[in-house]
Amino acid sequence: MRLVSVDEVRAAAERIRGVAVRTPLLACPWAERPERTLWLKPENLQPIGAFKVRGAWNALAVLPESERAAGVVAFSSGNHAQAVAYAARAGGVPAVIVIDDTAPALKIAATKELGAEVVLAPPAERAAVARALAAERGATLIPPYDHPNVIAGQGTAGLEIAEDRPDVASVLVPISGGGLASGIAVAVKALCPKAAVFGVEPELAADTRDSFKAGELVRWPSEDRVRTSADGLRAEPSELTFAHLTALLDDVLTVSEAEIRSTVGELAARSRIVAEPSGAVAPAAYLHRTDVLPPGPCVAVVSGGNIDPALFVDILRERTHS
Amino acid sequence: MRLVSVDEVRAAAERIRGVAVRTPLLACPWAERPERTLWLKPENLQPIGAFKVRGAWNALAVLPESERAAGVVAFSSGNHAQAVAYAARAGGVPAVIVIDDTAPALKIAATKELGAEVVLAPPAERAAVARALAAERGATLIPPYDHPNVIAGQGTAGLEIAEDRPDVASVLVPISGGGLASGIAVAVKALCPKAAVFGVEPELAADTRDSFKAGELVRWPSEDRVRTSADGLRAEPSELTFAHLTALLDDVLTVSEAEIRSTVGELAARSRIVAEPSGAVAPAAYLHRTDVLPPGPCVAVVSGGNIDPALFVDILRERTHS
Numbered sequence: 001m002r003l004v005s006v007d008e009v010r011a012a013a014e015r016i017r018g019v020a021v022r023t024p025l026l027a028c029p030w031a032e033r034p035e036r037t038l039w040l041k042p043e044n045l046q047p048i049g050a051f052k053v054r055g056a057w058n059a060l061a062v063l064p065e066s067e068r069a070a071g072v073v074a075f076s077s078g079n080h081a082q083a084v085a086y087a088a089r090a091g092g093v094p095a096v097i098v099i100d101d102t103a104p105a106l107k108i109a110a111t112k113e114l115g116a117e118v119v120l121a122p123p124a125e126r127a128a129v130a131r132a133l134a135a136e137r138g139a140t141l142i143p144p145y146d147h148p149n150v151i152a153g154q155g156t157a158g159l160e161i162a163e164d165r166p167d168v169a170s171v172l173v174p175i176s177g178g179g180l181a182s183g184i185a186v187a188v189k190a191l192c193p194k195a196a197v198f199g200v201e202p203e204l205a206a207d208t209r210d211s212f213k214a215g216e217l218v219r220w221p222s223e224d225r226v227r228t229s230a231d232g233l234r235a236e237p238s239e240l241t242f243a244h245l246t247a248l249l250d251d252v253l254t255v256s257e258a259e260i261r262s263t264v265g266e267l268a269a270r271s272r273i274v275a276e277p278s279g280a281v282a283p284a285a286y287l288h289r290t291d292v293l294p295p296g297p298c299v300a301v302v303s304g305g306n307i308d309p310a311l312f313v314d315i316l317r318e319r320t321h322s
Numbered sequence: 323m324r325l326v327s328v329d330e331v332r333a334a335a336e337r338i339r340g341v342a343v344r345t346p347l348l349a350c351p352w353a354e355r356p357e358r359t360l361w362l363k364p365e366n367l368q369p370i371g372a373f374k375v376r377g378a379w380n381a382l383a384v385l386p387e388s389e390r391a392a393g394v395v396a397f398s399s400g401n402h403a404q405a406v407a408y409a410a411r412a413g414g415v416p417a418v419i420v421i422d423d424t425a426p427a428l429k430i431a432a433t434k435e436l437g438a439e440v441v442l443a444p445p446a447e448r449a450a451v452a453r454a455l456a457a458e459r460g461a462t463l464i465p466p467y468d469h470p471n472v473i474a475g476q477g478t479a480g481l482e483i484a485e486d487r488p489d490v491a492s493v494l495v496p497i498s499g500g501g502l503a504s505g506i507a508v509a510v511k512a513l514c515p516k517a518a519v520f521g522v523e524p525e526l527a528a529d530t531r532d533s534f535k536a537g538e539l540v541r542w543p544s545e546d547r548v549r550t551s552a553d554g555l556r557a558e559p560s561e562l563t564f565a566h567l568t569a570l571l572d573d574v575l576t577v578s579e580a581e582i583r584s585t586v587g588e589l590a591a592r593s594r595i596v597a598e599p600s601g602a603v604a605p606a607a608y609l610h611r612t613d614v615l616p617p618g619p620c621v622a623v624v625s626g627g628n629i630d631p632a633l634f635v636d637i638l639r640e641r642t643h644s
Contacts, residue, residue, distance in 0.1 A: 006573075021346045021348060021349075022346055023341045023346065024344055024346060026343060026367055026369075027369045029370075029408070029435075029436065030435075042367070045346070045348055045364070045593075045594065045595070047349045048351075048352055049594050055472055086351065099464065113352075124538070132566050139553065156612075172641065192364035194462040246531065251483055268634075269594050269596075269631055271367075272366040272367065272595065272596035272597075272627030272628075273367070273594065273595060273596065273598060274590050274591075274595065275594075305594030306418075306594075309591055309638065309641065309642045312590075313635060313638045313639055313642060316631065316635045318636070319631065319633055320631045320632055320635060
């Protein structure tokens with residue numbers, strides 16, 4: 001299977017300039033260890049609160065004018081939906097978004113606010129519903145991860161990491177469908193070949209860890225994957241993203257629900273950023289899986305910040321009282 | 323009185339590269355109005371959670387080796403203390419920090435964690451205590467705002483605003499001692515002469531608004547200035563910073579305590595950043611003082627994120643329940 005090249009990621013970087021935020025790396029004096037330093041890549045600062053705007057914009061930007069006019073359709077566990085809605089509005093393209101009926105109300109409301117038509121569907125059916133809508137309207141389906149243009153767009157975050165910290169020793173990236181981890185691994189392995197790249201999953205949705213060990217896609221039932229609080233990490237890799245992950249990742253690490261929760265609190269109190277549970281898994285791995293990380297600068301990607309407000313309050317209260 | 327020049331700000335920008343974060347401007351789709359867009363300059367993302375690291379590092383970096391060895395002393399309502407401690411540690415310089423005995427425990431603990439010696443003093447006496455300590459030890463006093471090198475360092479944030487948004491129509495900056503507003507106004511007025519630059523204060527510490535109207539420094543008693551929840555904005559300008567403000571600012575705006583609180587909540591929920599009350603006054607002015615702002619892109623500086631955790635939880639709970 002043909003993997004995305006670093007040149008495709010570079011082309012994507014040209015396209016997204018001025019639409020996606022060029023996020024800085026944030027030093028974390030509070031998480032320094034004698035042998036290792038933590039740098040956050042805060043993708044929660046993107047306009048819709050997640051890295052997804054990179055891939056969505058890249059996929060939309062390459063569409064010919066005639067296809068744009070017919071509109072786009074997307075399905076998503078949440079952040080991709082907002083990203084396609086944002087990119088479509090920026091490009092003046094009509095958008096229909098199919099969202100899980102289990103997604104937080106905040107994500108659904110935010111997608112509507114961006115001018116998109118929203119259709120709710122059960123997680124297991126959303127892909128089929130989206131395909132049917134696209135066929136019916138002659139619109140283009142923008143998949144959340146299973147497309148080279150989406151992977152190349154997400155990979156621009158990896159280009160920026162290599163540019164800002166060419167001495168990076170390890171990069172930690174959350175895995176759900178695997179688009180972000182695939183794209184970042186393409187860029188980092190091409191530009192910083194000595195750096196280790198680790199995928200990170202919640203223990204409760206560790207299908208990719210199992211697949212990586214088995215050398216082939218191992219499927220977890222969706223009722224298992226929905227148990228994690230990291231609602232952005234409940235999807236599973238496609239053949240395309242899994243081909244990238246097996247070729248490029250050094251390993252897949254997992255973190256517990258308690259580690260995810262406490263890291264959301266640490267990031268708010270010590271790095272002054274709001275991360276959603278999915279966005280906290282990579283820094284959680286830095287804090288709790290130190291045995292496998294090489295010494296030197298470690299970059300952890302904070303993939304998003306669209307946390308349910310009540311959950312965020314709960315986590316901060318626990319931290320204040322402990 | 324000689325004002326800091328844009329060339330001094332440019333020289334400071336060279337010095338702080340790699341120490342201070344090059345913060346991006348963050349688009350806020352949630353705060354778009356037909357005639358105006360909001361861009362946040364998130365200085366809460368600096369290593370110590372506030373813009374102060376810019377000025378502190380610039381002031382330290384210019385010291386000759388012999389003076390560095392004798393150490394530095396600083397006094398501060400909080401964030402400047404941490405900034406000097408951070409810069410001193412980075413430069414291997416001993417630091418003594420005099421902090422208000424009314425400052426949040428978080429700020430005091432964070433300063434000690436950075437390796438500095440901490441001395442507590444009542445707000446009205448901290449300057450005198452710091453001067454006495456400096457004299458006693460032969461150390462250099464790094465003032466929080468009353469120095470050209472500190473003003474030039476803070477001004478680097480203004481250079482970055484002009485670089486990222488040369489079409490900026492207005493810039494909103496909090497005022498306490500006035501170092502940040504002075505430095506940013508120097509850079510913005512030099513590079514974007516059409517842009518309006520507004521200082522912003524809490525209504526409960528609006529001494530600079532009164533001074534600006536009167537054309538001379540009007541002093542508020544410190545017992546009045548400490549009433550605001552914006553504990554970083556309780557200081558007052560010096561002759562030097564006031565000279566910059568009168569020469570360069572278009573006006574000084576004020577915001578209420580309720581507006582500050584609700585804006586802290588908005589910034590967390592909609593822009594996924596943790597702002598302290600002092601850091602929220604500029605975006606609060608964008609949201610609530612629209613009558614005086616010119617149309618076009620508005621940049622609001624979020625000066626810091628070191629909020630008391632219990633206060634942050636209170637504000638988020640209010641927002642969730644309303």
